[in-house]
Every structure is written in structure tokens, then in C-alpha cells.
Amino acid sequence: MVVISELSGGSNGGDPYKNPQEEEEEVNQNENPQEVVEVNLAPVTQELPKGVMEIIVARVPICYYLKLTHVCRAFRQLIASQQLFLTRLRHGVTESVLYALISLPALDTRRWFILHRSNMSSRFIRIYSSFPPTFPGSAAVTIGHKIYVVGGYVGFLQPLTDAIVIDCRFNTWRYLPNMQRARFYAAAGVIDGKIYVIGGRKKQDDDWIEVFDVELEIWETVPSQCPNDASASGIFGTSVVMQGRIFILDHLSCLAYEPRQGLWQSWGLESQLKRLWRPFSCAVRDLLYCLDLTLSLGHPIVVYYPNELVWRPLMGVSTSQLPMHSYDHWSKMVNFGGKLLILGGYHGRVHDVCCVEIALETRQGGQIWGNVESTSLVYTDDLHSACIEICLTVTVKFEQLVDTREQVEMKMNTVI
Template structure:
């Protein structure tokens, strides 16, 4: 599935990825509020907040000076700054500002998570964004300008963009649809469709190319295809198929490590070498690698981190190094909050582990019967002796819903 977030809305094509817009959605209107959302914080909530340590602004300040000034500030201050003048609003919504931020190294990671609600009826997944308010507290907000995603879509991130591919248009009807989301402005547009309709496929990026694997009938000539983002074209990648795995398995569990896509296909564990364009069996280390990463996992600095199931009674977080081909504990983390980790999502957030989830049983509800969503922030440190240490930096209540959320996936972009 896919993810992205912020605030604005789409009036012409707001909820249907099947309807192709003639032009990219630049300034969509705000859509109706989700029934399942108790509070939908918006960036407008920041407008009354004061920006600390910002000097007085001359009334006729040159645009170049505004760009260089704003580019050094945190994005959480932008809503307030946009109230100063039309010039400030113009700069904040400009490409020049984000180019300057990239040049001076002031870009920030932003987390998007795709959420659906299954009770009483299934709902199409929508993007939410996790952002800081007042430069301190975290808030999970709906991105109203983005349409619902197809269930079973697959996503990758490149810089400030999220690419969304395939999914289910309806029961047993796969999609070839591809579109890209610009997370700087929360606009989106369609790209060239895939050559094969896919759902629950695996995907990865290497050398600026997007690979999509599986999600369709297993054949040697088109089970893998690659997308060139520069030319907006797809190409099939013929390959000798792995004898392991099923023919139409959904790849709900997969990750990218050391330029390979590792896939859990039923009880089978296979890997696709992106550079070599060949399939591999995991070999003797495969069983050990697959021991922990089936529940909650993500990759940081080419190391695989996983939350250990409660019944194993070992350290809460473990790490897998492909060079050592073995798991070891993340030191310093003695406990984690009692979330339902099988229903949570963990993401690499600028080198930290960010976990979104809900508490177990009655603890997940507040006094009014609403479901609380929590974010756990874990900082990581690699020490000179090679050991990985972690520290739970915060546990934050980031939103409340009237229905139980299902966290489809989480992605981090840089803006």
C-alpha cells in the first residue's frame, strides 16, 4: 500500500485513483472530513503559534533574502511565517525554497503512514502525516489533498517523492496504475502504467530505478519489471525464476537490504538480487534471518531491525547484520510499551526507529471509547566496539479515532 501526508484537498478527482486527471493536482480543494477521525489537525492549527528567535521582518524584504532566511528554519514554523505577507506565502510554496534547503542541508525527514479502518465496513486506505507541533509534540494528521489508495498497492520513496504502483481496483481485479506524490506540496499526477497488473507486489529502488516484483501470475518473462523515472518508461526484466515460492503469493512481508529484495512467500524465503537480476535461496542463514522479521521490522543504515514477539522473552529489539549473517540484541532497550506490535508499523525516521500503533485490549481506548494512536521514538547509536545501543526517547499520543485503525505501511521522505 502507499503513504503521504499534509493538508489541502482535491475537489475534481478527490477520492478515485481510477479517474486520470488531465493536469497534475496543484491546488485541490478541501474534501469532507473522514467519519472515522475524531480530530483532524491541520497545518492551520499552527497559525497562532509563535516562531521563536525569528527577527523582525522589513516590509519590503527581497525575495532572495526571504528564501535564504526561511530555508534555515524548521518546516513546523512555515504556517506562521506564511501569515506575514504575500511574499512569504509565495516563497513557502515555491520550488526555489526546497532547492535551497537541499543545498544548505536543512531538509528534514517526514513520516507518512497509510491507514484504513475495517469496522464496520472496509475503507480505502488514506495517507496521514506525522509532524511536530511547536517543534516538540508529534501529531498524526490526514492528508486531505491525496486520494484514497488502492488496497494492495506497493510504494517506494525517492527524495521528496512517493511512487505508488498497482493494487486492487476491486476484488480480484489488479491495477496497472502508477502515480507519484510530491510531498513538498502534496500534489500528485499519473505516470506511465506498468506493463503487468499487480497487487501486493514487492518493490525497491536501486541506482535511481524502481523495481517491482511479483503481485501477478508467476512467469519468467514479466514477473519483474523496472521503471526509469527519467524517461517515464517500464521495461520487463526476464529472469530465471526461483524454484521456491508460490505462483500468486501476496508479498506482504518484504524488505530491501544490501541491494536485494528479501521476500517471505508463505513458508519460503527468497531474495532477488537487483544488480545481478537473479533469484537466490537464503541458504543456511535463511532460517535465522526469517526468525524475527515477520512481525515488525525496518532497515536503517543497511541493518535490519526487528521487534521481538513477547512470547520469546528476549531483548525487545534485535538487529541483523548481513555481513555477520546473524541477529544480536540492541543494547540499552529493556522494554517497549505494550502495543499490539503485530498491527503496528516501524519506520526508519532519519536514523531513528519510529513505531506507530495502539495499546492492547482496553488500554487502547480512552474515556470516551475512542482509540488512541501512539508513537514510540527510539534513538540508535553504533559504538566503537560495534555494538548497537538504543534509547526510547519518547512515547507520544498522536491521534484518536472512533474506529480501530489498521496501519498498512509507513514511509519516510525528505523535504
């Protein structure tokens, strides 16, 4: 409940038809003027209808919700309710939210952040709610409004079987059943609503691939003949999902696994894919985007077309529009609701992270053009260098949060 208080007295209160001199004379005529402590009337409260408050808050981006919970108890209760998401559903509200796991290697700490975006600039806001321990070498994927984080290592590269899920509606989390095999720096991707985790351990045919059924919450190993080109260690640089396949960047080759038929493909050092693919990359609409520091195609960003097995430049973006001083495995390129986000170290301030947002457009002839919409300093630390270990987009589609409107209303009535 939002309460609006109104105090009478002074220039904003009292009898509007009396001047200040008349009010003063009335006070002086009081029998015991020394007992007059306050002439203001009691506060008048006006309640903002709950339905109106739901509509207002429903249209507020999720990145503001953490701050709204500190305003009052009414906001906390509303933001934690299913009713708010039903209201967002009714009004057709959807949004993309960027989550980042930022580490400070000097302090051995890892913290989750949300990218707060406005018309003027963007910046990372730390999530202060109780988030799970996340280990180096973890793999992460998203399904709907959830982030799944698996594996990682502790100590001297001791792999883990841990698996957790984060509900981005409320920034809550819980443990999932452990994987059957410990893994770190594995490849991961979502195909047909299931999570496939590949490698992250010594190569062997019987358990190199593991799949998680998110509905049944069951892990199963997938027997598969490992490709000969794959590194024996199973430690991968990066992976993306395109055209129903999980593409993997390996040390000496590129791999692709198609889960529906269990088929593998591989491309060696001399292939077009291996020629320009680096860890600093992401997939947008089944095309692979990557930074090309050599400018081999005359532009800093290149696009790989898997159907044609060819790289082409992203037109319209120049090196002068990318004010980063470093592009390494700690930097990230992210698909943000169909746009391209680039995050990396900022020129002149080695401890800062800059974000460049690029809108993509396909023009005549299939050529893709980029338009730099914003450049923002999103993270700064005067003492320690920051590394982005995980960066991904959660697309909160509210029709996925509830089965039907009637079912949610039944649940709400049951609770009431």
C-alpha cells in the same frame, strides 16, 4: 509580503508627550464634537523584505508549511516557489519527513498524514490538499523528495496497473505510465535509482519482475527464473532493501533478488533469517530490525546482520518502553533518518496510535544500542480503529531539487 500594522491612540498611540487630560481637552474644543468618530491615525504599514521572509520560512520544518499557506497570500506564493528551495539550499537546510497512509476499515477510507514533530511530542497531521486515490495492497517507495505508489486492488482482489508519483515539496501528484502487469501486495525496492516491483501476481518467469526507469518513465519486464521456494500467488508480507538486494518475506521462505546480475537467493523455514523475521520490520544502514515478541534473545527488538547471517538483540530497549498493545501487519517500524520509529496500537485506547522514537548507536565490538528519545500519542479516533497501511520517510535533500544554482536563477529570471 508580511504587513505589520501600527495603530496610534490609547495607551499605545497619540502624542507620547501629552497626558490623557490634555488630549481630552483638545477633543472637547472641536467645533463639531458630534462628528468626531475616531481619533486614531491611519494604519502605518511596514513591509518585511522578501529576502528576510524567505530566510525565516526556509528554516521552518516542512510539516508547518500546510498551516503557513493559510496565513496569507504571500506565504502561499513563497511556499509554492522554487526560490524558497534555492534559499534552503543556500543555507544547507535538509530534513526527513514521515508520511503515513492511514485507513479506517469500518468506513473504507484512506487518508495521508505527515508526522509533525516538536521538542515536546509528535502527532500526525492530515494532508487536506487533493491527494490521489490510494488502493489497498499498494506498494510504495521513495526517491529523493518523491513517493512512488504502484498497484493495489479494487473489489474482490481485482489487481491494478496504476502508478502515481507524489511530490512532497508541494504535496502534489500525477499519474505515471501504467505497469505492464496488474499487481497487488507486491515487493518493491529502489536499486541504482530504478524501481523494481516483484510478484503481486501469479508466479511466472517472463513477467514476475518489472522495473521502472524514473528518468525515462518507462516500465520494462525483467525475465527471471522464479525461485522454487516462492509462493505461487506472489503475495508477500514485506520487503526491504539491503546491500543492493531486495529481501522479501514470503509465506514459507525468505528471498533476495540482486538486480545488477539478476541473481536470486532463498532461505527456508529452518534458516536464521526466517526464524525471527516478521512483517513488523525495517532496514536501517543495511541491517534488518524486527520486533521479537517471544524475547528469544532477551530483548524486544532484534537486529539481523546479513553478512554474518545472525540475529543479535538491540540493547538498551525494554518491553516497558514499548507501550503498544498490538504488533500486527497494521503496525509499522520505519527508518526515520537513521533512527527507528515504531508505530502501533496504544495500551488502554484501542483506537489510538502511539509512536516510539529510538536513536541508534554502534558501540565497541559492533553491538548496537538503542535509546528511547520520545513516546507520543500521534493519532486518536474515538469511534474507529485506525490501520497504518503505508509508512515511509522522505529525505528532502535540497541539492537534489535543483541541478545548479545558476540554472535555477535562470529559470526564475525567465519567469520574471
